[in-house]
Amino acid sequence: MVLLQKPDRFKLAPEMDVFVSDFLEECQDADKQLIVMVRFSALTNKGYPVVPSVWRVVQHLQPAAVQQYVAWLKSTFLKPQLDKLLDFSTRKQKDNPAAKEQTEDSIFRLRKWIISRLCAIIDNHLVKKSEDLIMDVARFVFFHAFFGTKKASADIPETKGKLSVPLDDKTRAVLVNSFFGLLLSMHHLPLAEDSPEGAAVNQKRALGVTADGNMWIYHLVQYAQVLLSQPKHTQSSQPFSAEQSQAWDSMLESVANLKKKAKKGPSAESSAFQQLFLLVGMHLFKAPEELLVIMKDLQSCMDKAQEKKAKKKKKKQATEQEEEPEWVEVMVDILLSLLSQPSRHIRQVCRTVFSSICPNVTAAALTAILDVLDPERDDEEDAAVVVTDDNKTQKKNTNEEDEEEEMEQSDGSDDDSEGEDDEEAMEEEDDDEDDEDDEEEEVGPVDQNFRIEMMKILQQQKSLAKEEDGSSDEEMDDDAMLELDKGLAALFSEQKKKAQAKKDEKTKMQKEKALVRDFKIKVLDLLEVFVARQAGSPLVLGLVEPLLTIIDRGMSSDSDQQEQDFLRRAADIFRNQLCRSKVYCRTVGDREGELHDLLEKLMTKSQKLSDSSVCLYYFSASLYVVKVLRGAPAAEAKEEQTADGAAGRDLKFMGSLDVDRVSRIFTEALNSFMGRRKSPLTAQMFTDLFTRFPGVCVKMLDAAVPHITSGVRVHQQGQACVLVLRAMQSREVQQLLSGAPWTELCGKVSAQLTASLQKVGETESKVVKEKVVKSLELCQFLVKNIHQQKLSVDLEPLQSVLQSLTSTIEFKKTGQLEDTYWAVVKHFGVMKPKVEKTKPEKKEDPKQLLKKKKGFLPESKKRKKRDVPILEPAAAAAAAAAAENPTFRGKPGAGKGHAKKKHDKKTKQKRPADGAAASQPNPAKKSKTTSSESNTAKKKKPKQKKEGGGGDVKWTLLLK
Template sequence: MESENVAEAMSPGEATKSGPRPADRHGLLKHSREFLDFFWDIAKPEQETRLEATEKLLEYLRARPEGSEMQYALKRLITGLGMGRETARPCYSMALAQLLQSFEDIPLCSILQQIQEKHDLQKVKKAMMRPALFANLFGVLALFQSGRLVKDSEALMKSVKLLQVLAQHYNHLHEQPHKALVDILSEVPDTMLQKVLPRVLKADLNSVLGTPEHLEIFLLAQQKVPAKLKQLMGPVNLFSDENIPRLVNVLKMAATSVKKERRLPAVALDLLRLALQENKFLRFWKEVVEQGLLKKQFWPASYLCFRLLGASLPLLSKEQLQLVMRGDLIRHYGEHMVTAKFPSQFKFAPEMNEYVGTFLEGSQDDPERQLAVVVAFTSVTNQGLPIVPTFWRVVRFLSGPALKGYVAWLRDMFLQPDLDALVDFSTGNQKKAQDASLHGPERAVFRLRKWIILRLVSIVDSLHLEKEEALIEEVARFCFFHSFFETKKPTSQIPETEQRFSFPLEGRVREVVGNAFFSLLQTLSTQFKQMPEQTQDRQPWTYRLVQFADMLLNHSRNVAPLTPFTTQQRQAWDRMLQTLKELEARSSEAKAKVTAFQHLLLLVGIHLFKSPTESCDLLGDIQTCIKKSLGEKTRRTRSKAANPQEPPWVEVLVEVLLALLAQPSHLIRQVARSVFSHICSHLTPRALQLILDVLNPEQSQDEDDNVVIMDDSKKQLEDEEDKSSEGENNKNSESEEESTEEESDEEDRDGDVDPGFREQLMAVLQAGKALGGAGDDEDDELDDEAMMALDQNLAGLFAEQKLRIQARKDEKNKLQKEKALRRDFQIRVLDLIEVLVTKQPENPLVLELLEPLLNIIRRSMRTSSTKQEQDLLHKTARIFTHHLCRSRHYCRDVGNSLETLYAQVERLVQQASHQADSSVSLYYFNASLYLLRVLKGNTAEKSTHQTQKKEKAGANTSTKPKGPEVAQAASCLDLNLVTPIYSSTLSSFLTKRNSPLTVPMFLSLFSRHPMLCKNLLPVVIQHVTGQTRPRHQAQACLLLQKALPVRELRLCFEDPEWEQLIGQILAKVTENFQALGEAQTKSEQLKERSSLELLNTVLRIVHHEP
C-alpha cells in the first residue's frame, strides 16, 4: 500500500524524469498527460481551478465512457480520499460525487466496496489509520452528495453500517460520522427511513437519552415517521419528571461539543420544536432551560441558552415571547452584557443582534411581534439603564406600525417610568455597594430617561424622511418642549401639554434632553435634504421648530418657559420672526442668498432658548448684516456709484460666521459649519481671503506682536524677557514650567539686570555714601540715621522693580492666553476650510488653499510645543492630505489660470527642496503632485502663452509613442514646462549632501506621470556612475529599479527607444561592477547591493519581453 501511495503522490512530469521502471503497474503510459493533470488540479486549493478540472475530467470521460480512463479515474479519486494533505480529501470527494452523479450506470455498492478495500480499516497500519478513517467518511459523503444514495436501499444500508463503525473512532473523527448519518436520514424517503430506523436507533429510552447523537435521531424519527417510532419504542414522553434531568445532561453534552464552533446544536432546536408541537413549551423552558441549564454557572450551557433564545424568536407567539423575555434567562443575558467588558472576554451581543435582526427582517407583516421583541429587549435594565445600546441598529428593520409603537412606548416610559415593568438586575459588585443612593428609584429613573432620549434621537438619525416625517416632527417637538418649557394648564392645541410626569423632571434630565435636541437639530439641518414637496409650506425643519417655539411663547396661559425671556430677548425673537417673513418675501429674488441668511437666522434664533444672552447679541448683529445686504438693495441699485465698495452678501455672511466662530461654543461652531455648507458654492475670492487672513501665520504673528501697545522701554524689557524665556523653554519641559512659580521668580532675579534699574541703584548707593560723609578712602561706618535712610531708599527701589517684574509677567501671561485663544479660533476656522474642500472639491478656489495650509503646517511643525499648536497641525494636515490631495474630485476648469498654476508648481517644488525637514518637504511635494493631477485632468485648449513656450522648446522635442502623445495632447499638462522643474530638483536630490527630498517622493511622481518619468530617466541614469557620491548612486539605482517594471512606463517607449534605454542602463551598471573593490563604508556597500538589484531587475525585464 505504501508503494501505491508513493506512485500516486508523484506528478506525471516527475514520473517521466525518475527513470525507467520495471513495470507500468498503474497503466500511466496508456493515458495522456492532459488526462493525468486533471487529478493534480482537482487537489489544488483554488476553488476555480478545482471546479474547472472536475468539469474537464467529466467531459473527457463522457467522450470515452467505455475506455480504461473511467476505471483509472475511479481508482485515482478513491485513492485521493485518503491523501496525506487534509485539504485535498474533500476535493477528491466532491469530484467523485460529481462523477457518480454524471454516470448513473456506475453501481454505488461497487464504489463503496472499492473504498473499503482500498482503505481497509482492518488491515491498515496504525500510522495510516487516520487517513483511512477520513477516506471512508469522505467516500460515504461522496455517495450521498451524488444524490443517488437515498434511492439505493442496499448502498444506503451499507453506508449506514459503515458510518456506525466510523463513529466508534471518536478521537479522530469526533461527531462527523453522526452528522453525516443524520444528514442522510433527513433526506431519505419515509418508507426507507422506516427500514433503516431499527438499525440506527435502539428501542431503549436510556440509549436515546444517553448521547446527543441518539437523541437527535430520535427527534428526526419523531418528526418524519412517528408511527414507526411508536411501534419501535412505544409511547415516549421526553418531558416527564423523570426525563427532564436527562435532557439537561444531554444538552450540556451538546453544548460542550460545539464550544469551539460557537453554534447552536441542532438537537436543542429540535427539542424546542417538539415542545411547541406537544404544547409543553412552558415546561421545557422553565425546567430544562432556566432551572436546568442555568442552574449552575456553566458558560457553554449559557451560550446554548442564549442561542436558543435567539433562534426561537420566529417560532414563538406574542404571549410566549413575553414569557421568555421576562424570565431568568434574559436577566442572565443582561448580566453577561454588562460584565463582559474586557477585550479578552467573549461577547455574545453581536450574535444576539444578528438573531434579532433576522427575526425583525423576516416578520415585516407582524408588527405586534416585532414590537413585543424590541420592547422586551429594551425592558432589560441594569439599575434602570437598558442593556441594549442607544444606537441599536436592528431597529432599522422595524415596520412602520411597529416603529411608531416603539416610539410611543419610549415616550410613555420617559413620561411615566414603570420600573415594575422592567426586568431589572444588579451585578454582584453593585449588590455589594453600601451606598443607598445607588439603589434608589430616582437614580434608575434618571438613567432610564437619559437612555430613552438618546434612543429617540438615534432613531431619527436612521429614518427615511419621506416615509416618517410625522414621527420625526413628533420626536423633535417632544425634545424641544421638555427641554425649555413646562406645562401650566393642558390644552388640546398643544399635545405636549397633556403629557404628565409620574416622577418630576429633574434639571439634569432637562439638560440632557436639551443637548439631545440640538444634536437632533444638527441632524435635521444636514442629513435630511428636504425637497419642497416633502415639507409643509416648503419650510425647512428649523423653521417649523421656530414656529412651534413661537406658538409656545404665545400660549403663556398654558405653558411657561423654564427661563423666561427678558424684554430685550423677546424683542430680539420678534425681530427675528419679522426678518424671516421679509426674507421669505424676497426668496424669489435671490434664492441662495435668502436661504443662507434664513438658515443662519433660524439656527441662532433657536439657540436663544439655550444661551439667551449670547444669542440675543448675535441676532442683533446678524439682522444688521441682513439689512445692509438685503434691506438697502433698492437704494444701492439706484446709487451704485455712491458706495461702490459695498461688500457682496457672501462676504458679509462669512464675516458673520467668523464672528460666531470667535466664541468658544460647540453649538455655535456647528451652526457655522451648517450655514457655510449652504453658501460655499457661492464663495468669492474675497470671501475666501477673509478666512485665509485668519489662518495666515505671518499675519497672526504680526497680530501677536501688536496685541498690547506699550512704550519703547516696556517693549524692550518684554523682548529681553521673551528671549530669556525662549532659552528656558528649550532647556525645560512643560511639566517643569508648570511645577512652581518660585523658580521663574529666581530666574527673573538672576537674569540680566535692567540698565535703568542699575543706574537708579548706583545713584541710591552713592547718595547714601555722600549722606554718611564718607569722602575719603577709609572704611567708616554710616551712622544709624544714614543707614535707615539708605535702607528706605533701597526698599522703595526694589519694591518698584518687583512691581515692574510682576507687571511684565502678567503681561506675558496675558499674551500667552490670547495666543492660545487665537490658536483655538484658527482651529475652529479650519472647519470652514474642511467644509469647502469636502463639499466643493471642484471649485477653483480650492487651489488657493494649498500654500496657506502648507504655511500653517510648516510653522506648526517648527513650534508645535503646546496642545493648541499640535491640534492645529493635526487638523490642517488631515484636511490637506485626506480631503484635498486624496480626494476623488478636483478642479476641472482651470480657465485662464494655467500660467499661474505652472508658476505655483515651480514654487512648490523649489520650496520642497529647501525645507529643513523631510516631513514638511513631503507636504510641499504632494501639493505639486496635486497640481499636476489638476493640470492632467483638464482638457481645455492651451493658451497662447503655452504655444509660444512650446515653440521655444521645440528644438528639444523627441518622437513619442502615438497613443501617449494623443492622450498628452488632450491634457493641459505641458511636459515641456514641467520637466525642467522636476529635472533640476531631481539633479539637486542626487548631488546635494543633505536633501529633504526622498526616493518615495519621486517614485510617487513616476508612478502617477509615466510620460514625465520618461523625460526624467536620463537624469537618473546619469547619476548611476561617475563622480557622484556612493549614496546618491545607490539612490539612482533604486529609482531605476522601482520605475522600470511599471507597465505604464513601458507603453511610453517605442521598441527601439526601450532597447536603447536598457542598453544604457546595462552599460552604467557594468561600469559600476568594473570599478568594484572592497567596500570600505556602508554607503559603498549600499551602492554595490543596489547595483546588483538593478541588474536583476533589468535582466528579469529582458527575459519577460515578448
C-alpha cells in the same frame, strides 16, 4: 436572561434579543407586539431598563404598535411609577446604605433612558412611523427641555400632561442635548413613503423636509413661536430678554422674506440661509447670550448681501460694482463663530452655507480662515475666536452618561454634541495622567519651600535638636505634640492644595488645547469646500504656503492622536485635492513674477529640510506652480476628446512659464541632490518632473548626464542613470530632441557609461552591484535605440568595457545583474554560453550501507542448527524407503494433487530439525507460504481427513 455589562449596568442576553426579534418579526398582531415591548421595557435595574435605548427590534413593529409604544413612553416619563416596573437588584445593591436616594436616582435613570429611546425611534429609518408621530416626539422633547406648564391649553397638547415628579437640572440637560441630536436626525430624514409626493422624489430623495416641502426645523420654530406667544399657559426655563426677543422676531422676519424669494426662484443659497437662520434661532434657547451677537451679524450680513445683488441687477456705476462684498467677510466670521459650538448639526449647516457663498469669497475672507489655522498664532492671547465648552457640569454625571453613551455609540446613534465623546475620553486620559503625576509627585523631589516651612515648624516646637546642643532628645508633652500635629497638618494641606491647583491648571490647558484643535479640524471643512468648489480661482494659489506651514510644523513636533488627525486632513486637502486636481487656475494674469518667485522660494526651502516626507509636499507644491504657469493650450480641450489628443498636443507650448529660469531652479536642486551625501530630495521627485513637463526635462538633461560619473556617492550615480533612462524613454522627449540633438545626447550618455563602468573594480558590495544594474539597464536601452535608428554613435569603447566586466565582477548563473548584462551584450552579437547539464553520479551513502536489509532477522534472532541424531539401522532403512516413496497410504494413488502437498508440508513441519535445516526457507517467506496454505487447508479440510489420516500415523511409528 440578563448579563452584567459593568457595575450597576445590566443588558439583555443576546439569546433573548434574538428570540424577541424573531417573534416580533413573525407576529403581525399590534397588541401582542405592544405587550412584548412594554414588558421588556419595564424590566429594570435601579430604574434603568435592561434593553438598550436603541433596541432595533422596534423596526419590526406595526405602525399602530409604534404609536402606542411611544404613548406609553411619554406617559411613563410624565408619571414614572416604579412600583409597576419589574425592578431587580443585586445583593450588593440591597446592602448599600444609601437607600434614600434610590428613588430619585431611579427616576432620573428611567427618564434619561426614555428620552434616548424616543430619539432612537425617530433616528431609525426602518421604523414605520408617520410625520405626525415624528413631530409629536420632537415637540414633546423640545417642550420639556425649554418650557414648563402653567395652565393647560387645548392648542398645546404638551401642556395637558402633568409631571408627577418635577424635572431636575440633570434631566433637563439630557433633554437639551437630546433635542439637538434629534434635530440632526430629522435633518437627514428621508421623505415619508406614504406621502403623496413620495413618487415624485424617487429619483432624488429629499432629506430633512416634510411632505409640504418645508424643513422639519421650520415646523419646530413655528411651534416654539406658539409657546412664546402664550405666556399664560407656558413658562420658559430661560426667559428671553427684550434684546433676545427682538433677535428672535427679526429671525422669523428674515426667514419669511427668504421663503417669499424662494417661491419666485428656488436656489441652494436661499435654502442654506434659511437653515442657518432657523438653526441659530433654535440655539438661542440653549445659549442666548453667545448667539445673540451672531444673530445680529447674520441679519446685517444678509441685508448687505441682498443690497449687493440689487446693485448688480440695476447695473449702477462701475465703482459700486467693483466694491468688495464685505458681507462675505462678515458671513465667514459668523461661520467661524458657529463652528466653535460643539454641535455636529451646526457644522454640517456651516459647510452647506459656505458652499453656497464660495463664488463670492474674497481674499480677506479666505485670510480670516487661514489665520485660524496658522500654527504661529496658537500662543497668542488675543484670539479672534473663543471656543466654548457646554459640558461644564458633565463631570458630576460622568458615570451615568457613560452608561448611555456606551450603548448609543455601539448602535451608531447620532449625538448632537460632537465634542462630548472626545472630551469624555480626554477626561479619562487626563485622570490616568493625573494618577501618573501623583505617583511622580510622591516619588519626585520635595519642594524646597515646603522643606523650609517644615523645618520652621519643627524648630518652633523644639523637636529638632540644635547642633550646638549636645543634649539628647527630650520627650514632648501632649500639648506640644498636638500643636506639632496641627502645624504639620496645615502645612501638608496647603501643599496638597498647591499640587491640586497645578494639576487642575494642567488639565485645563490640555482640555483647551484639545478644544482648539477640534475647532481647527472643523475649520478645515471650509477650506476643503473652497478648494473643491473654486479650484480654478486665483485665490487658491494663496493656500499653498499656509498649508505647507501647517504640514511642516505638524511633522516636526511630537503630536497626539488629535494632532495627527488634523495633520493628515490638511495634507490630504493639499496634495490630493489641490495639487492633483484636474481643475486649476489657468489665467495667471499679471502674477507671473510672483509665481516664479514663489517657485524659487519653495525649491530653496525644500533643499534645507531634514525630513524627506515634508520635502515631498514642497516639491509637489513646486510642480503645481509650474502647472499653473504653463497653463493649457487653447486647443487642448478639443484634442482631449479624441483618442489621439494627447499625442497631438503642442509639446513646445509653455504658456507663461519662463523655461530658462525654471530649468535653472530645478537644475540647482538636482545638483544639490547629486552632490550631497544626505539630501531630502529623491530621484522619484525628478522623475515626476521629467514625466509631467518634458520641456523642462529637455533643458535639464545636459546637467543630469554628467552625474552618472560625478555623483558624490555610488547611490547617486545609480539614480542619475535612472533619471536619464526615464527621460530618454519618454516619447515627448524623443520628439523634442529628434535629429542631431538626440544623436548627440546618445553619444554623451555612451561616454559617461563607459567611464562609469571602467571605475568598477573587484568588489562584492551590494551598492556597487545595484549601480552596475542601473547602468546596464541604461546601456540596454541606449544600444537598442542606436541600432534601431542606425545612429552614428561609436559603441566600441562601451563594448570593450562590457567584455571586461565579467573579469571584474563575479557572475552567478542567474540574477538581475547577470540577466541584464547578457541582454546588453546580445545586441553586440555575444550570446550567453550554454552550460550542459550533467547528472551528478549518485554516491552511495556509507550510512545506507550499514543499514540492515528489511525482511531479514538479525543473527542473534536466528535459530541455531541442531545436531543430526544417529538412527538405528532398521529405522534408517525405513526412513530411506519413506523418502523414496512418500505417498504410500492406506489407498495407493489417492494422495495426489492437493493432498500430496498438504501431506508433504505436514511432514516437513513434524520432521526433526536435522533433516530440514539445509532446506529451511527464510522466516519472511515461510510466513507467507504458511498463511496461503492454511487458507487452502481450511477449504479442503474434510478431504484431508479422509486421505491423509493414515500417513500421519505411519510417519509417527517410523520416527519412534
